[in-house]
Amino acid sequence: MPEGDTGLAEEDGFEEFYRGTRQRVMTFLYAMTGDRVEAQDAAQEAYVRAWQRWSTIRGYDDPEAWVRTVGYRLCVSRWRKARNAITAHRRHGTDAPAEPPSENTVALVRALRQLPAADREAIVLHHLLDLTVADVSAHTGVPANTIKTRLVRGRKALAGLLGTDLTGDYTNA
Structure with a gap:
């Protein structure tokens, strides 16, 4: 009790x-x-x-x-x-053992960890789960234009961390 x-x-x-x-x-x-x-x-x-x-x-x-x-x-x-x-x-029986993550996956996860949580969430929902900007907006309760800003900012930060060009246009997303 x-x-x-x-x-x-x-x-x-x-x-x-x-x-x-x-x-x-x-x-x-x-x-x-x-x-x-x-x-x-x-x-x-x-x-x-x-x-x-x-x-x-x-x-x-x-x-x-x-x-x-x-x-x-x-x-x-x-x-x-x-x-x-x-x-x-x-x-x-058991499932086949999972393959270890590739070097690219490890690098991406390491870079994602360095992003602010809001930017990381937008990137993951949009690019890894293939949600539209409208869907990400609905999921997070954040306006679509804010999601677009987070995606641009997050991709720019990831590009710098990964040494590649990841920029994109979200004006019509």
């Missing part, structure tokens, strides 16, 4: 329940999973769910059993997801 929260759950004994049962629940989940971090995550989630339903759960004969069951089911669900991921991986 969040610190300083003196809500209904605390008044109805949730805080006392939590303090009195958390170690047993953690011990159970740790023993069942063999993974302390997984046990802690599952216990935390189980107690959050218990707190959200405390008005009902507090009336159970054994609220701790409910928390243990929920925690264990969360662990089983994670195991199933992991098993299914492994099965899918075995079925489909």
Whole structure:
């Protein structure tokens, strides 16, 4: 429960329940999973769910059993997801390794990093993602003429950084 929260759950004994049962629940989940971090995550989630339903759960004969069951089911669900991921991986194999970036790509990224963020965003959206000036304007919420200015300024800066001519006319873009 969040610190300083003196809500209904605390008044109805949730805080006392939590303090009195958390170690047993953690011990159970740790023993069942063999993974302390997984046990802690599952216990935390189980107690959050218990707190959200405390008005009902507090009336159970054994609220701790409910928390243990929920925690264990969360662990089983994670195991199933992991098993299914492994099965899918075995079925489909791995992707071919990606080729390393070319020298030109490395140089371009290095140069882009040196541009102001606004100019870099305009350049990337327009030239790398092939968005029109109008689309870049709509995406960024900046007027089209400002985008054109950023593109000209950014291309000029990139030309200097890359030692090439990258200027362009955006008056009709």
